[in-house]
Amino acid sequence: MRDPDVPRLPTSPGFWRSPLRGPWFTSVLGLVLLAGITVLFVTGLVSYAAYNPDLSPVNDKTPDKGILGFYLFAWPTDPHWLYRLTQGVHVTLGITLIPVLLAKLWSVVPRLFALPPARSLAHALERISLLLLVGGALFEFVTGVLNVQLDYVFPGSFYPLHFYGAWVFFTAFVVHAVLKAPAAVRNVRRMREEGGGVGGDVRGGDDGGEGGDPGDSLVSPRPGPPTVSRRGALWLVGGGSLLLFGTSAGRSFDGPLRETALLTPHGGPDPGSGPNGFQINKTARYAGITAAATSEDAWRLVLTGRTGTVRLSRADLLRLPAHSSSLPIACVEGWSTSDQWWRGVRLRDLAALVGHDGDPPDLFVESLQRRGAFRRAALRANQVADPRSLLALSVNGEDLSPDHGYPARIIVPAAPGVLNTKWVARMTFGDL
Known part of the structure; x- marks a missing residue:
């Protein structure tokens, strides 16, 4: 009582x-x-x-x-x-x-x-x-x-x-x-x-x-x-x-440690294995990306800048000088990957194709993504100018998977994952 x-x-x-x-x-x-x-x-x-x-x-x-x-x-x-x-x-x-x-x-x-x-x-x-x-x-x-x-x-x-x-x-x-x-x-x-x-x-x-x-x-x-x-x-x-x-810190590491992050949804095992077997924040299916829209015949990258507009196929991009960068993906939810080996065309080289030789300007990027946040994103001139900033076409020696942004994606050092736009369709260089 x-x-x-x-x-x-x-x-x-x-x-x-x-x-x-x-x-x-x-x-x-x-x-x-x-x-x-x-x-x-x-x-x-x-x-x-x-x-x-x-x-x-x-x-x-x-x-x-x-x-x-x-x-x-x-x-x-x-x-x-x-x-x-x-x-x-x-x-x-x-x-x-x-x-x-x-x-x-x-x-x-x-x-x-x-x-x-x-x-x-x-x-x-x-x-x-x-x-x-x-x-x-x-x-x-x-x-x-x-x-x-x-x-x-x-x-x-x-x-x-x-x-x-x-x-x-x-x-x-x-x-x-x-x-x-x-x-x-x-x-x-x-x-x-x-x-x-x-x-x-x-x-x-x-x-x-x-x-x-x-x-x-x-x-x-x-x-x-x-x-x-x-x-x-x-x-x-x-x-x-x-x-x-x-039970949460493992989200910031690859391999077995990620499996210890039981309280976080991205803390489980890496999705699959092989060169593309590292964490993602959204799948191609979730973003509404179809195979037809990213096929060799249908997809074109549209570049716009000081001298006008250029349209490039994936084959055209593969013929341009290629460069590599080892960079991680890090997301606002706190998860990240270790450095991945990306290969593609430098952003500053793409800027030069539309008249921005020397110091490139800010960049506005648009994705094929149909739903979800950050379908469009802007990058500062210092990010575009960094020689490690790429329009990536492959990762870890293999073509990008659909979930990692095939046919092309942005990868920039130190940028939040959502600014590393996947399924890139258009890039506009100049005043935003």
Whole structure:
């Protein structure tokens, strides 16, 4: 039976009875999130810049970003694995931090119900930042995980929702960190000095709020019997993070390691074997590509530039000077491949065919793709000029398969996978 002396409403401190809650436990989790979420935010912004959203409307999935796009810069082509690194870290770290985030929210849930709602202006700002922080964190992690799973069911487009949500969340995060980080550091330091340490009893040392205000105390006035030590709780959280890391990080590698990524749809075995047996983000069937449209008789590449328009068959392209590049494919969902050996015609050589000798201009690429996002994409002049940027005709010594973009596809160093357009039909060089 329920103890009649235990309050029934969550607004009463006595309602929350876990002896594990306290400033020290919350502070440790908070410091981990302070570092982790900062990396998440920075890699997210950098990865958004990789799309060159201010280059062309077709690249910009958040056209109303306004002042929030102040940091955008021309995405470089060196190092060639840059996007593979930034987006891989962003997604894998986000998944790994889920247990830490949930533990942190559990540790501070009494504060969401504390009364009165505000005792001062500073306290009111903290409560508002806390509500925005909790709501923003849940929103960002949920939408991110749904996008990684490729079955994105959240209402609205992922790109603007995740982008705007990130700014709301991080703003609240910064306000909360400014208010709480000094106290969090003091709590951890005090526990070490007093000898409580990680393995101390759950009741010891947590005798006040993070900010020293008894009204903010996370310690229950009627704690239940201890069930786990701080060390055990942190091992549980850390073990959960390691489990998620181990079942998702393999998506960034080829071979057996990819099979360990059980939580991610692109984390399974490579699709098939042989030269074309590496990961893809969409199949020819999904994109509406037919054999008739890509046949030797039907398909032509249309180049447009300063001197007019040129039409080339695949046989014509094969007669042009060929070059090779070893480059990976990296996708926004966080998965990537190792370097693949591509062979084809340099983009800057194609630009020269339509009058753009010397420094080539920006490039607008259109695909035969009938459905799905990024049927068209724009590349910056620095990407076109890079000698490793190709209109690829083969990969790993074999003609492209239909799923990898036959008869021709774009491959550019450090670019997101969706900008490496497959089933290319038209290329327009010049002002976009």
